Amino acid sequence: MSLRLERLVYESTATGTTESFGNLAVILAESQRNNDRDGLTGALAAHRERYIQVIEGPAQALDGLLRRLEGDPRHRDIEVIGREPVDARQFGRWTMASARINPEQGALLDQLAASSNRTPARIVAILREAVGGADQA
Numbered sequence: 337m338s339l340r341l342e343r344l345v346y347e348s349t350a351t352g353t354t355e356s357f358g359n360l361a362v363i364l365a366e367s368q369r370n371n372d373r374d375g376l377t378g379a380l381a382a383h384r385e386r387y388i389q390v391i392e393g394p395a396q397a398l399d400g401l402l403r404r405l406e407g408d409p410r411h412r413d414i415e416v417i418g419r420e421p422v423d424a425r426q427f428g429r430w431t432m433a434s435a436r437i438n439p440e441q442g443a444l445l446d447q448l449a450a451s452s453n454r455t456p457a458r459i460v461a462i463l464r465e466a467v468g469g470a471d472q473a
């Protein structure tokens with residue numbers, strides 16, 4: 337089995353409200369349980385009825401998760417912003433962190449959405465900052 341480490345960044349449109357702490361808490365709990373099993377780490381943010389998620393781990397585990405995400409009725413229109421091999425994890429401490437977007441970070445995400453240079457690296461940097469703390473080595 338290939339253990340090549342990859343990082344996936346996508347956005348999707350929530351079908352229910354992202355304002356409900358309950359909705360997000362359920363998704364996070366499921367994600368943490370499965371990701372612990374699958375060797376995946378990452379962060380999930382909700383902003384303007386959109387989900388923004390960074391997931392990193394073995395390519396095969398990412399493929400399996402993408403298939404499940406595509407069949408999940410809690411969101412639609414998954415748009416992969418980037419998927420690439422990486423040398424190290426940026427979210428190694430979190431099986432799935434809740435990235436709470438502050439108004440400044442929200443404004444940055446809005447700017448990126450409206451621009452042509454919405455690169456995965458920029459989104460990763462915003463989510464990493466929203467999660468806070470220092471990553472493990």
Ligand SMILES: Cc1cc2nc3c(=O)[nH]c(=O)nc-3n(C[C@H](O)[C@H](O)[C@H](O)COP(=O)(O)O)c2cc1C
Nearest residue numbers: 363366367370371387389401404405408410411432
């Ligand atoms: C926005 C969003 C993010 C999700 N993130 C993950 C995740 O990181 N890991 C995961 O296993 N499931 C995640 N899920 C849930 C999957 O779509 C799917 O429901 C779940 O993996 C199925 O788990 P089960 O086989 O234990 O029922 C997410 C769902 C949504 C709507």
